[in-house]
Amino acid sequence: MYESREHLQTLTEIRSLMERSSKFLSLSGLSGVSAGVVALIGAGIAYVRLQTGWLSLLSHDANSTLSGSSRRELLTFLLADGLVMLILAFAVGIFFTVRKARRQGQTVWNATSRRLLWAMAVPLVAGGVFCLAMLYHNLIWLIFPATLIFYGLALLNASKHTHRDVEYLGMSEIALGLLALFLTGYSLLTWAIGFGLLNIAYGTVMYYKYEKPA
Incomplete structure (x- = not known):
């Protein structure tokens, strides 16, 4: 009986070692929470800026009535807001992930993390080019659901690592993005739910499941 328990413990340790060597397990739940908050x-900043009369301009019909200068102003604001938030979310995500890896005595930059980044990079780069094409053709209302869909595809592709x-989380983002294609008047709301609330919920679950001290 004792030997059986010993063999089971040995197999569990071997499985844990194999999983650590093939998967990047230093992702911090706090990274997801902080990215969602950002x-x-x-x-919120976009809502405050657009509610003066621009909130409806995220839909197909309203966008077609925009003048050239108004459209450029809208695009400039959305790009600046999105870029700043992306940089902040990326920065806080790296901070919490590096902190978790150091506490576990592991390095962040290794073969598994490189595979993870590559798996995410392909859908994200493709999605970025797709969104630029939407901007080029003035299809602003499609950018919000497209970002959710490609973000979900990136997560789905990275999940095996x-x-x-x-x-x-990836499947939830894709489903929400597909729904948002038919609810273009609620683009900002679905975007906030996808990148905000879903990330916070995911990060909270991850933290309590893998990080919170027993």
């Missing part, structure tokens, strides 16, 4: 702040929970 996204909500960005969405990290915690399985990332897969569920």
